[in-house]
Amino acid sequence: MPPVRLIAIDIDGTLLDHAFQVSEANRRALEDAHARGIEIALVTGRRHTFALPIAQSLGFPVTLISSNGAVTRRSTGELFHQDTLPRHAALALVAHMTDFRQYLVFTFDREGRGALMLETADQLHRSIQRWMEKNAEYFEFVRPIEQALTTDPIQAMFCGEIAQMSEAQRHLHANHELLRSITVLKTEYEARDLCIVDILNRGCSKGHALRRWSREQRIPREQIVAIGDNHNDVEMLEFAGLPFLMGNACEELKLAGWPLTLTNEQDGVAHAIAQVLGG
Numbered sequence: 001m002p003p004v005r006l007i008a009i010d011i012d013g014t015l016l017d018h019a020f021q022v023s024e025a026n027r028r029a030l031e032d033a034h035a036r037g038i039e040i041a042l043v044t045g046r047r048h049t050f051a052l053p054i055a056q057s058l059g060f061p062v063t064l065i066s067s068n069g070a071v072t073r074r075s076t077g078e079l080f081h082q083d084t085l086p087r088h089a090a091l092a093l094v095a096h097m098t099d100f101r102q103y104l105v106f107t108f109d110r111e112g113r114g115a116l117m118l119e120t121a122d123q124l125h126r127s128i129q130r131w132m133e134k135n136a137e138y139f140e141f142v143r144p145i146e147q148a149l150t151t152d153p154i155q156a157m158f159c160g161e162i163a164q165m166s167e168a169q170r171h172l173h174a175n176h177e178l179l180r181s182i183t184v185l186k187t188e189y190e191a192r193d194l195c196i197v198d199i200l201n202r203g204c205s206k207g208h209a210l211r212r213w214s215r216e217q218r219i220p221r222e223q224i225v226a227i228g229d230n231h232n233d234v235e236m237l238e239f240a241g242l243p244f245l246m247g248n249a250c251e252e253l254k255l256a257g258w259p260l261t262l263t264n265e266q267d268g269v270a271h272a273i274a275q276v277l278g279g
Helices: 011-015 024-035 048-057 087-096 098-103 122-127 129-134 162-173 206-217 231-239 268-277
Strands: 006-009 039-043 063-066 071-074 079-082 104-107 116-118 139-141 155-160 182-189 194-201 224-228 242-245
Touching: 006 011, 006 024, 006 206, 011 039, 011 048, 011 268, 024 039, 024 268, 039 048, 039 206, 048 063, 063 206, 071 206, 079 206, 087 098, 098 104, 098 122, 098 155, 098 162, 122 129, 122 155, 155 162, 162 182, 162 194, 182 231, 206 224, 206 231, 224 231, 224 268, 231 242, 242 268
Parallel strands: 006 039, 006 224, 039 063, 116 139, 224 242
Antiparallel strands: 063 071, 071 079, 104 116, 104 155, 155 194, 182 194
């Protein structure tokens, strides 16, 4: 087996436990890998600012691929790449998804208020109350939401119960013209009856961003470990030479045949790293 040079790790459902904490075993495993000269990348659906405290808590610099691959930035601040959703595609999305506006949030590359733009928070509070509370200072309410689209957003997000978001996805996939200019990614948590549908620029994903970064660092895919748990991790797991699926992943993903590690409640990240590094 070639030496590992990069470990790419999803955050929610993978690195974090149910209390949204990094376990001591996972932290020690990452510290050990970093001490061996292996680069650590956190690859997440979270936007950069919301993911940054997790990255900083590790105690050493990491690469942070956020918004499902739309932004690649070091935890120390340096921007490597940004892949925005074109304004014309965002406007077409809103026009087509008008019946789902109450579930919609646009993310922009801004600090402070206006980083997250939406029309209403009523439905979102029912589904993602904790996230809404954590990000309250970044919200700006605009009606109609089209008025917020003065520049290209990072991404759009629809969020709600699984049945609601399944209907939203069916409606999205009925517009073949729109699908030519966007990427649709799903993150689903059955136990919480929660589904997040992210809309990004065409060809944007965790896997595409990881491929771009590895080329910049001249790291072949055979030397990359990837660890994930959800549908939005698929492209990343397909790209990495050494993929691991978390034990808490859904049965549908387990059918793909990727090697399984333990769950996020059992230090699954540390267990996967031990398998490739020893210990």
